[in-house]
Amino acid sequence: MSKFRVIQAGVGGFGKGWLGIVQKSADFELAALVDISPKALEEASAVTGLGKDRQFTSLEQALNAVKADVLLTVTPPAVHLEHARLATAAGLHVVTEKPMSVDIASAKEMARLAKAANRHLLVSQNYRFQPAMATLRRLVRQTKPLGELGHFHLDFYIPADFTGTFRETMPHVLLVDMAVHHLDLVRAITGRNITRVYARTFKPAWSWYGHNAGLKMTLDLEDNVFGSYSGDWSGKGRNTDWSGDWRLQCADGSIHFDRRFPNRIALARSGRGFKDDVTEQTMLLDDVPQPGQQGTLALLAHAIRTGETVELSAESNLWSFAAVMAGVQSADSGQPVDVAALLK
Numbered sequence: 295m296s297k298f299r300v301i302q303a304g305v306g307g308f309g310k311g312w313l314g315i316v317q318k319s320a321d322f323e324l325a326a327l328v329d330i331s332p333k334a335l336e337e338a339s340a341v342t343g344l345g346k347d348r349q350f351t352s353l354e355q356a357l358n359a360v361k362a363d364v365l366l367t368v369t370p371p372a373v374h375l376e377h378a379r380l381a382t383a384a385g386l387h388v389v390t391e392k393p394m395s396v397d398i399a400s401a402k403e404m405a406r407l408a409k410a411a412n413r414h415l416l417v418s419q420n421y422r423f424q425p426a427m428a429t430l431r432r433l434v435r436q437t438k439p440l441g442e443l444g445h446f447h448l449d450f451y452i453p454a455d456f457t458g459t460f461r462e463t464m465p466h467v468l469l470v471d472m473a474v475h476h477l478d479l480v481r482a483i484t485g486r487n488i489t490r491v492y493a494r495t496f497k498p499a500w501s502w503y504g505h506n507a508g509l510k511m512t513l514d515l516e517d518n519v520f521g522s523y524s525g526d527w528s529g530k531g532r533n534t535d536w537s538g539d540w541r542l543q544c545a546d547g548s549i550h551f552d553r554r555f556p557n558r559i560a561l562a563r564s565g566r567g568f569k570d571d572v573t574e575q576t577m578l579l580d581d582v583p584q585p586g587q588q589g590t591l592a593l594l595a596h597a598i599r600t601g602e603t604v605e606l607s608a609e610s611n612l613w614s615f616a617a618v619m620a621g622v623q624s625a626d627s628g629q630p631v632d633v634a635a636l637l638k
Contacts (some may be wrong), residue, residue, distance in 0.1 A: 555576075
């Protein structure tokens, strides 16, 4: 079976990691490299072996010179809409890094462009394909060992340093740049869309970011499920897992995942009352054949070959991105914001 040819736009920074993922893929191969930085292109060429005739400083140049099937854009969010416009017009499918775009109007336009061109546009919410998150998803949505989910909480604390990058000065940086993963995981694990967001962002006194790296948020989901989120991109001390540390409260007990025990899920049961009668069962994580970005590419290959709409599609991801944008509006206004209203 022939491989799909990929133009990768953005080969420095996070793009470096994608180069190896594409090269190892059974379904895709690199056709061209695009970056505004000659140095980044040179370094990517050394890794991939693609010569000068496959290196370009603009996507337009690459599209005109190289035959390809897919655009992978690992670029700042402000570039995503224009890249989607150029790629779909040229008949390419698109994989874009998160967040989908800079605002809800641009994200909706990206989804419209893909649908009009009959092309797949996937947003790489690769955290869905991590073993711990896949296990939580199965427990909450399928096997339900502790009964139905009622509410949940997740924490995210990692003191990331993005000095010199666009994230250093991004407004609401944790909410927009990182919580998009976690809000998407909420949807993936629970099988429910987020319907209302009430958020507060702030800048801790010690923070090295230009804007608000701290976040407190409550979430309303479909079917009367509720959640809360707490995080800080400049939070020193005990780190959480990159996917967050989770407590999912169910009818007969609670489901737990946190960084201190990265290879297992805990199921805690107890009765009613004040007795300390908690019993815990630990379980190993499910096997995920294609973890992380590999899962994104495998899903795209399946979508292209079958024509099926898959879970990372632009239309589906609009619900995750709209929850983030609702959080931004809520943080700015001090009021809760309805997510579905942003999608109308």
